[in-house]
Structures are given as structure tokens and as C-alpha cells.
Amino acid sequence: MTQAGKKKKRAVNRSIMLAKKIIIKDGGTPQGIGSPSVYHAVIVIFLEFFAWGLLTAPTLGVLHETFPKHTFLMNGLIQGVKGLLSFLSAPLIGALSDVWGRKSFLLLTVFFTCAPIPLMKISPWWYFAVISVSGVFAVTFSVVFAYVADITQEHERSMAYGLVSATFAASLVTSPAIGAYLGRVYGDSLVVVLATAIALLDICFILVAVPESLPEKMRPASWGAPISWEQADPFASLKKVGQDSIVLLICITVFLSYLPEAGQYSSFFLYLRQIMGFSSESVAAFIAVLGILSIIAQTIVLSLLMRSIGNKNTILLGLGFQILQLAWYGFGSEPWMMWAAGAVAAMSSITFPAVSALVSRTADADQQGVVQGMITGIRGLCNGLGPALYGFIFYIFHVELNELPMPESSSGGSVVAQYHLQQNSIIPGPPFLFGACSVLLALLVALFIPEHTNLNVRSSNWKKHCGSHGHPHSPQAPGEAKEPLLQDTNV
Secondary structure (H helix, E strand, C coil): CCHHHHHHHHHHHHHHHHHHHHHECHHHCECCCCCCCHHHHHHHHHHHHHHHHHCHHHHHHHHHHHCCCCHHHHHHHHHHHHHHHHHHHHHHHHHHHHHHCHHHHHHHHHHHHHCCCCHHHHCHHHHHHHHHHHHHCCCHHHHHHHHHHHHCCHHHHHHHHHHHHHHHHHHHHHHHHHHHHHHHHHCHHHHHHHHHHHHHHHHHHHHHCCCCCCCHHHCCCCCCCCCCHHHHCCCCCHHHHHHCHHHHHHHHHHHHHHHHHHHHHHHHHHHHHHCCCCCHHHHHHHHHHHHHHHHHHHHHHHHHHHHHCCHHHHHHHHHHHHHHHHHHHHHCCCHHHHHHHHHHHHHHCCHHHHHHHHHHHHECHHHHHHHHHHHHHHHHHHHHHHHHHHHHHHHHCCCCCCCCCCCECCCCCECCCHHHHHCCCCCCCHHHHHHHHHHHHHHHHHCCCCCCCCECCCCHHHHHHHCCCCCCCCCCCCCCCCCCCCCHHHC
């Protein structure tokens, strides 16, 4: 190596160490309040998604005003690009957090995820553009789960992850209703200012109060060798899907069932607001009720079903509820039908936890990370493909509004838009019917999954690059695969 090259390398290393010292004090003593705990992660998640939840109603209006002729198509493309970028960047950010520490990447992901918020009133076009690009950093949950894994024992992580997911749900249960009320009484500008202030509070909390969870001795002093393409490859887990027939059946089931679910999350609240004539308050109430029912379904009901009818039958029952829910959304033409289908949707949320439990019970201890990583990769891919697919189907079936929604009535409900009054088609929501067909295929595939089997996937390479630091950030241990009601990429 030439003298100039050596000087350049030393300069780079000094820059890296300087950046690390911003987060960690000299001597390796973590900055923050107290020792690293799950409660630090819970507060970070709550503040971030509470800020975004406040913007639920204003975002739907701004989206239609910005793209009046192709609202659903542009919504699908924006959310699709964001989801794909998150899928591609999550492994790399997780790998880098093994080198630089969790706190720095918590700060990075929260900052860039919340960066579009003040742009909603400054420039709607820039707002949606920045939302799409921010998908590269919209992986706060991945870093939070790694943070929790650093500070908990294996038997504690299931409860810790459940607490994080429940906090996420709680933030969305309350914030959309608060945002809708403040927007109606004081205007959307106040809601945007409040959301921006809460996002800044979250950033300040990370800087001041969150201690680093990854010990200094676990982090290399230089950029160097710990980062490899295999470690940062988003498709690494997907390449192992076909190595075992049972794993293949499980992954196909997850793909066919979660693809319409991801698309539904990205467009359903816009569909309620613009096509079904829901008021902002009604949309917020719908989110709250659905969130509460889903929490009950994924805890009490899921536990009872697993004990009474078994793991596989619970998966089949969840898929059956999902088919009914999507078909109801597809053919439903009245607001009360959406509320009834929402109750069924809460029951369909038991599917993925049941799938994760099946994997954890049938896979060997050294196979858990491999198979759970595959399922997580499949879901991440669906987060990008689902919204774009739903937006395209809405577009080809010409499900768009010809004008802005009419003013709300004095009773608080929204007068149904003229477009909705004129639409008497048999299938008001074509993408939801497509989703029902996709889940039906998933149900047929799931019938061939045995209740008890031994999964056999070669995992030597996976364990090599995931276990190099002694704390894998991507795979989830048994019982740790609980996902939030709405994905991080679909805020």
C-alpha cells in the first residue's frame, strides 16, 4: 500500500472513531439515562408512530388533493417504492448497527423516517417524494428488535417483543382520533406542527436518554471486515427457500396471504375516506377498534385456539377469516359492511403468529434463525409488491374520484362522495377480491403443511454471518416473530 493510501485509511478510521464518540463517551461508558432497557425502545417506538398516527386524516386529504386523478395508483406506487427500499436496506442497516452500535442507527432511522412530516404543509410534492426515498431508513423496528435482543435473555424476548408491538398498536389506537379532532377544530397546520414537535422530542430522547445497548467490546474499531455482501444481501434468506419442501410450502403460504394484506394496509384507509364516504373521525375510530380487537385476537384468542384446535388448524382458521374479510371488503358497498368486516379482519391477524409458532415448534434449534429469516424476508418483499399491486388494480378498474369529497354533514358523518353514489358495480373494491383469491390459494397450499415435521435447511453460512457478533439482528428466535398490526413501512 502506498504512503498516500495509508494516510487516507488512517484519516477514514479517525473519522469513524470520531463519529462513534458522538454516541459513546470515552472509556466506553454509554450516554443516556440508566441502563439499556426495553422501556427505552418502547418510548422510541411510541413517539415515532404517535407522530405519524396524528397525520392519518391530513395525509389522506393531501394525497387526494395532490393526485386527484390517480389517487390510488400514486398511493400504491409511493408505498411500494418505500416498502421495496426498506426491504433492500434492512439487512445492511442491521449489519452496520453491529459495527457502529444501535443508538446511532436508532437516531438515523427515526430522523429520516420523520423527516417528511413538516413538508406536508410546505410542499406536498416534496412530502411524497421524501416519503418514498425515506424507505431506505424506514426500518426502525429492525433496529429496535436488535436493541432488545442485546439486553434480554432468550426466554425474555418473546414478552419484550410483545411489549414493543403492543406499544406500536397503542400509539395507533389513540393518535389518528386525536389528529382528526384537532384537524377539524383547529386545522391541519396545527396537527402537522404537533407531529413535528413529537418527532423532534423522539430524536432528543434518543440523543439524551437512550443508552447504547451494544457493548464497546462487541464493536470493531474500524469499518473493515465485519461487513460483507452476504451479511447485507436482502435476498440471502430467500435463496434458501427451496431447500426443504416444508419450508417452501410455508413460504408460499406466507407470500400468498401477506401480499394482499400489505396492499390492504397501504390503501384501505384511503378507500374508506374517499370511496366509502367515511369521515376523518370515523376512519380514526375504525383504526382504534380494529387495533383493540387485533390485540385481543393475537393474545387471548390465539392462545385459546392453539391449545384447543392445534397449530395448523389455527393457521387454516386465520386464513379462512382473511378470505371472508377480503371478500366482504370487495363486495361491500355500505359503511356498516366495512365495520362488520373489520371485526373479521381482527381475527385474521392470528395467521402470522400461528405460522411463526409452527416454525418454532418444528424446526431444530440451529434452524430457527434460518427459517424465521426466510419468512421475514418474504414479508418484507410483500411490503413493496403489495401496495403497488393494489394501486395498479384500482387504476385498471378505474376506481378513482372525479372530485374532492363533499363537506361533512352536521351529524359528524361524511356525505358520501358523488362518485360513490354513481357507482353501482357488483365489485366496488376489485383489489380486495383479488386478495381473497390469493389467500384462497394460500389456504390450499397450507393444507399440505404437516402439523409435526423436522425442517432441514442448510444453515452453516447463515449462522456464520449472523453469529459473528454473537447477537443476530435479523433472525428471530422462537416466539419472537410477533409483528405490529401495521408495518413500519406502511405508516
